[in-house]
Amino acid sequence: MDTLILTLQLFTSLPLNKSVEVSDERLIRGVALWPAAGIVIGLFEALIFWAAIHIFPISMAAALALLGELWMTRGFHLDGLCDTADALFSSRSRERMLEIMKDSHIGTFGVVAAIADLAFKYLLLTASAMPVFLLLAAPVAGKMVQSLCMYRAVYPRKSGLGKSYIGRIPLNIAVISALFGVLWVAACLGAGIIFSGIGCRTATGIPALFGVVALCFLLAWLFRRHMEKTIGGMTGDTLGAASEIIEIFYMLLVAALEGVL
Structure with a gap:
């Protein structure tokens, strides 16, 4: 339970005031529960959207859901995406890129990345036939791939929060985290296809579900x-960037799937 509380304190704004001892061992075990944090974030977004859609147009409901996400996550992964964009598009040396990621200021490419991130999510939500199920699954999709990004990865800095788990998580933790996320994402996508009224035969629907998941990984x-070729490994910022990129990619795949089915 303490590991779950620490995970939620790390990724969400929930008022969990219990003091939990932070250790590398607990952080590593907590990776198995990262998709659980995604579920909490997704439930919060979906609840906001569901309540708002009964009062406002879908455009306003989508905007409120995204604002809710920013509040719940404190822009944690979005900040990593911005820092990663500033570094990668700087066309500097590997060492300078790592310094840029540590800089607390945001640059032009970071601003563009943040705008593009929110704009894509907004457009995909308003265009989807299953927006509630999309909100339930997308944050978990971003979390389910994190173990793949960390397992046996290199941390290119001497110190930092990411050093506690990048390259240090055992295979069993990586598999549990990935499977946890995959099951939730597949269930949400399957339920979305059924309850949204999209015509789908089982013969095409089941392969499509696992195809979406496989493409995300x-x-x-x-x-x-x-990242390994560019900066020599994975950092906390690039993990955040990966989460945001996979969230949007998942939503794009679902949009394509809706069109095909």
């Missing part, structure tokens, strides 16, 4: 490989 692996 493939993109996460490609992102990790690119």
Whole structure:
């Protein structure tokens, strides 16, 4: 329970005031529960959207849901995306990129990344036939690939929060985290297809579900490989960037799936 509380304190704004001892061992065990934090975030967003859609147009409901996400997450992963964008598009040396990521100021590319992130989410939500199920699954999709990004990865700095778990999580924790997320995402997508009224035969629907999940893991692996070549490994910022990228990629895949089915 303490590990779950620490995980929620790390990723959410929930008022959990219990003092929990922070240790590398607990942080590593907590990776298995990262999708649980995604579920909490998704439930909060979906609740806001569901309540707002009964009062406002879908455009306003989507905007309120995204504002709710920013409040709940404190922009934790979005900040990592901005820092990563500033570093990667600086065209500087590996050492300078790592310094840029540590800089608390946001640059032009970081601003562009944040705007693009929120704009894509907004447009995909308003265009979806299953927006509630999309909100329930997207944050978990971003979390389910994190173990792949960390397992046996290199942390390119001497110190930092990411050093506690990047490259240090055992295989069983990585598998539990990934499977936890996969089951939730697949269940939400399947329920969304059924309850949204999208016509779908089982013969095409089940492969489509696992195809979406597989493509998310493939993109996460490609992102990790690119980071290893560019900055020498994975950092906390690049983990945040991976989470945001996979969230949007998942939503794009669902949009494509809606069109096909």
